[in-house]
Amino acid sequence: xxxxxxxxxxxxxxxxxxxxxxxxxxxxxVSHRDAGRFADQYQATELARLRAEDAHMKLQxxxxxxxx
Numbered sequence: 001x002x003x004x005x006x007x008x009x010x011x012x013x014x015x016x017x018x019x020x021x022x023x024x025x026x027x028x029x030v031s032h033r034d035a036g037r038f039a040d041q042y043q044a045t046e047l048a049r050l051r052a053e054d055a056h057m058k059l060q061x062x063x064x065x066x067x068x
Contacts, residue, residue, distance in 0.1 A: 004068040013055045020048050
């Protein structure tokens with residue numbers, strides 16, 4: 001498989017998005033006793049999840065389009 005800078009960049013972005021999602025889930029777990037904080041953190045966690053899904057989709061589309 002040839003080295004593709006765009007693919008490598010997308011992989012790094014996806015990896016970072018997954019790490020951010022993981023951290024958001026960890027913060028959500030500790031905020032469960034405070035309803036207001038939980039609601040805010042839940043929203044932040046959902047946003048992080050969507051970013052991770054988006055980054056993964058971009059990587060998949062790139063790999064399909066460029067066969068790399």
